[in-house]
Amino acid sequence: AQTVTQSQPEMSVQEAETVTLSCTYDTSESNYYLFWYKQPPSRQMILVIRQEAYKQQNATENRFSVNFQKAAKSFSLKISDSQLGDTAMYFCAFLEIMNYGGATNKLIFGTGTLLAVQP
C-alpha cells in the first residue's frame, strides 16, 4: 500500500525568507501524480502544485517549486519569499495511475506540516 510521510509536524519561517517542506512516499508503482495542498485556518483545501512522476522537470508555480527525486521517493516543497498568507497546514498527497491509463480514485495524504510565517 502507498504511504506518504511528512516528518516535520511544524515549521516556522521569517517573512521574505525561503522554507522547504519535506515529503517522502512509498510505492511500487512507476507512474503516479504528486500534489501539495494548502489548508489555511479557513480549513479549505487548496491545490498548490502538482507533479507527474514521468516528468523529470520539477514543477514550479510562482513562488512555489518542488524538488522531485523519484529514485529517493522524495517530493519536497520550496516556498520562496514567504508571505504571511502562506501560513497554513501543508499536505503532500499521492495519486496512483493504473495500467489502463486511469487513476485510482483516492488521494493518499500525509499527516501535514503546519507552517507559520513570522512577520
Place this chain on the structure above:
Amino acid sequence: EPEVTQTPSHQVTQMGQEVILRCVPISNHLYFYWYRQILGQKVEFLVSFYNNEISEKSEIFDDQFSVERPDGSNFTLKIRSTKLEDSAMYFCASRREGDYNSPLHFGNGTRLTVT
C-alpha cells in the same frame, strides 16, 4: 471560478442521530468524493462516486455511511447513527471526467460535532 459548495459549515448532533451532509459539486464535474479529517490528523479518503454508483470506498466507509446524488446538482453523505468518533471535518471534492491530472476541487468542509 466555480467552486464546490458544502452545507452546513458546522453541524452539531447527538450520538445515535442521523445526519446528512450536503455538497454541490462543480457543474461539469462527474467524479465526486468524500474525505474526512479528524481534528489534528490527516485527511482520509471515504468514498468516490461516478455514474450514480460508488466506484471505490475505504474501510472507514461502513454500513453506517451512504452517499447519494438525489438530483442533478447535490451529492450527499448520510451517517445513519452517529458515533462520537464520527466527529470530524468532512470534505466533498469533485473533478472532471477523463482528466486524471486534474486536481480534486475541494469544498470548504462541514465540521461535524457529535455529542
